[in-house]
Amino acid sequence: xxxxxxxxxxxxxxxxxxxxxxxxxxxxxxxxxxxxxxxxxxxxxxxxxxxxxxxxxxxxxxxxxxxxxxxxxxxxxxxxxxxxxxxxxxxxxxxxxxxxxxxxxxxxxxxxxxxxxxxxxxxxxxxxxxxxxxxxxxxxxxxxxxxxxxxxxxxxxxxxxxx
Amino acid sequence: xxxxxxxxxxxxxxxxxxxxxxxxxxxxxxxxxxxxxxxxxxxxxxxxxxxxxxxxxxxxxxxxxxxxxxxxxxxxxxxxxxxxxxxxxxxxxxxxxxxxxxxxxxxxxxxxxxxxxxxxxxxxxxxxxxxxxxxxxxxxxxxxxxxxxxxxxxxxxxxxxxx
Numbered sequence: 617x618x619x620x621x622x623x624x625x626x627x628x629x630x631x632x633x634x635x636x637x638x639x640x641x642x643x644x645x646x647x648x649x650x651x652x653x654x655x656x657x658x659x660x661x662x663x664x665x666x667x668x669x670x671x672x673x674x675x676x677x678x679x680x681x682x683x684x685x686x687x688x689x690x691x692x693x694x695x696x697x698x699x700x701x702x703x704x705x706x707x708x709x710x711x712x713x714x715x716x717x718x719x720x721x722x723x724x725x726x727x728x729x730x731x732x733x734x735x736x737x738x739x740x741x742x743x744x745x746x747x748x749x750x751x752x753x754x755x756x757x758x759x760x761x762x763x764x765x766x767x768x769x770x771x772x773x774x775x776x777x778x779x
Numbered sequence: 780x781x782x783x784x785x786x787x788x789x790x791x792x793x794x795x796x797x798x799x800x801x802x803x804x805x806x807x808x809x810x811x812x813x814x815x816x817x818x819x820x821x822x823x824x825x826x827x828x829x830x831x832x833x834x835x836x837x838x839x840x841x842x843x844x845x846x847x848x849x850x851x852x853x854x855x856x857x858x859x860x861x862x863x864x865x866x867x868x869x870x871x872x873x874x875x876x877x878x879x880x881x882x883x884x885x886x887x888x889x890x891x892x893x894x895x896x897x898x899x900x901x902x903x904x905x906x907x908x909x910x911x912x913x914x915x916x917x918x919x920x921x922x923x924x925x926x927x928x929x930x931x932x933x934x935x936x937x938x939x940x941x942x
Binding site for chain 1: 843844845862863864865866874875876878880883884885886888908909910911
């Protein structure tokens, strides 16, 4: 498989396994350890999470009970996001809460698993659980899919530069 | 109704209206404005929330989006609790998230309503919504009911001193 064929397959797959969940699957052309680093090293996260926008990482304590808080400076405004780590199991599982300043107190639990595909690629499956179906649907209708596609495209570019 | 008769009726009523909720009803012998103050003024909260134990209020920003963090110093150990305010509507409705440091990333949403009973008493109904039934049951089995009874008894004593 050529590099261009691989890239072509790396699209976001968004499904709703239950009425309070969103499941997102994405393959990255990089080994699992490298993908894990890109998700857990603040210096690397700052380079892709904000979709190319400036991202200020105010707090990122990657351990059980640690907090995180990111502020994205987008052309259309400043948005804060925060949460807390529930489980950190390198390099395979990361569970954390997620909350956007625009809807404070609405908290999703994001469980990400990192699967080594054995051919130098890694599959990341991220499942978000919401308190209600309305909150889940609000997230689906927020432009999340487009935003995440941009973030993961930035992550693709970053991963290509890491060794 | 004498004061002692009134006090006798003020017991905690705990029910489970759905498989992810706990509903707690309690009547206080004080007007609604006073009960609201006792729930939202840090200097007052510090006197009852910790069940008589020392309570350090590290953060308590009572407004939409504000954070709170309390640390209780009990004889058997130190416990931190935190969350964020989703809705603050004086003197009738307070919605906030709740998380215990012992189970970081497990977040309940607590909705408290304050009802003026018209006879100088106030009914507080607090409903907690959990992400899963297991988390709800964990809370039910945590000694929550006994702890909350102690806190509310301390609150009864505090309310009797307020004017």
